[in-house]
Amino acid sequence: xxxxxTAMKKVMTKLLAGIATxxxxxxxxxxLYQVFTRYVLDSPAAFTEELVRYFLIWTGFIGAAxxxxxxxxxxxxxVRDNLKPQQRRILMIFxxxxxxxxxxxxITIGGFKLAVSAxxxxxxxxxxxxxxxxxxxxxxxxxIIMAQIINxxxxxxGVTIEGGDxx
Numbered sequence: 001x002x003x004x005x006t007a008m009k010k011v012m013t014k015l016l017a018g019i020a021t022x023x024x025x026x027x028x029x030x031x032l033y034q035v036f037t038r039y040v041l042d043s044p045a046a047f048t049e050e051l052v053r054y055f056l057i058w059t060g061f062i063g064a065a066x067x068x069x070x071x072x073x074x075x076x077x078x079v080r081d082n083l084k085p086q087q088r089r090i091l092m093i094f095x096x097x098x099x100x101x102x103x104x105x106x107i108t109i110g111g112f113k114l115a116v117s118a119x120x121x122x123x124x125x126x127x128x129x130x131x132x133x134x135x136x137x138x139x140x141x142x143x144i145i146m147a148q149i150i151n152x153x154x155x156x157x158g159v160t161i162e163g164g165d166x167x
Contacts, residue, residue, distance in 0.1 A: 002159060005150045009069060009163030012143060016066040023059045027052050050125045054133050061136045065143035068099070071151065093155045100148035103141050111137025 030048045038044040067073035080088055115138060118130035150161055 001153070002161065005153055005161045006163045008146060009150055009161050012069050012146060013066070013163060016062055016069065016143065020059055020062045020066060023055050023062065027055045027059070030055075047125050050123055054123075057133060058136045061140035062143075065140045065147060068144050068151070069147035089155060089158075093152060096148050096151045096155055100145060100152065103144040103148060107144060108138045108141030111135075111141055 030052050034045055034048040034052075037048075064073075080091060083091060111134065115131045115134040118134050121130040122128065123130060123133075153159070154161055
């Protein structure tokens with residue numbers, strides 16, 4: 001089981017980091033293009049603002065999934081660090097299960113329903129279905145679910161799964 005989770009974690013970490021890198025790079029180029037067309041050509045490109053907004057939404061969801069698989073998300077350590085090891089383990093299992101349930105029902109299932117309901121709505125400038133934008137929620141939700149399954153395995157067994165961007 002550890003080997004499967006190690007391979008999953010390695011692939012997910014590289015994939016999510018790659019997607020976020022591409023999205024951030026494209027956003028940067030689009031913003032630079034927007035600035036160039038606005039101030040140099042005096043004719044701003046209208047499509048860039050909408051596209052950057054959508055890429056920012058996608059980057060946020062992908063970044064959240066990346067944070068969970070690498071366990072680099074924000075957390076308040078005040079309570080956790082003052083607990084005994086067994087209490088800390090129970091707390092981490094509880095929190096990871098809570099995040100798993102939230103990712104399943106709210107992000108994945110709710111995001112899927114939102115994406116399906118927005119199929120007939122189109123963006124103002126680009127004319128693409130809004131379901132493409134909202135579709136990132138269930139995709140990232142699936143990544144978060146997989147990450148949380150690995151995290152719960154680590155919490156229960158005490159085994160640290162190596163993979164991805166360890167320092």
